Amino acid sequence: MQIFATFEHSTNIELAISELEQKGIDDLFAVPLDNRTEERNLFDTIHRSDGVSLSQTGLFLAVIFSTIGASRGFVLDWGPIYWGLIGAFSGFVLGFLFDLFVQKSVKKKQRVHRGKASEVILIVDCEECQKEQVEKLLWNNLALGVAKVNG
Structure with missing residues (x-):
């Protein structure tokens, strides 16, 4: 039987390995x-998307600014249609630039901190009778995930 476990790269995996060796599992x-070395693409392609939308805040602000622009346009020179379009365009650009700034600066720092601790996969070959004991030992040493494969 094979048992797969993932750990953060820390002393917990060393402790788990030494305990397994003490129990006779060699x-x-x-x-x-390996950590990701290249930077993630900020703009999505038609074939791949990471779920981050840069236009969502822009569209929200476009609706608000166009509504305000159209309502104020009744008293301004160019009229409500032009001021609504100007408000929509300026709101979209403002929201897009805000999302771009947030993704480039704030989220990048979070991705860098999160990606520092790479994971380690531990594969243990053991007998069927040792399965429960090995699994409990791995969980006690703070494994992130454990999977069993009969083989």
Whole structure:
């Protein structure tokens, strides 16, 4: 039976490995995962999207600014249609620039901090009778996830 577990790159995985070796399980394989080196694309393509929308705030502000512009346009020179379009355009640009700033500065810092601790995958080959004991040991050493495969 094979048991797969993921750990943060910390001393917890070292403790888990040493405890497994003390229990007589020597068939272990640990694989560290590499961190992402290239920067994520900020703009989505037609084939791939990361779920981050840069136009959502822009569209929201476009509706608000166009409504205000159209209502104020009744008393201004160019009329409500022009001022509504000017308000929609300026609201969209303002919202788009705000989302772009937030994604480039604030979210980038969060991604960098989150990506520092890469994970390690630990593969344990054990007997069927040791399955419960190994799984409990892995969970006690703060495994992020555990999976069992009969093989």
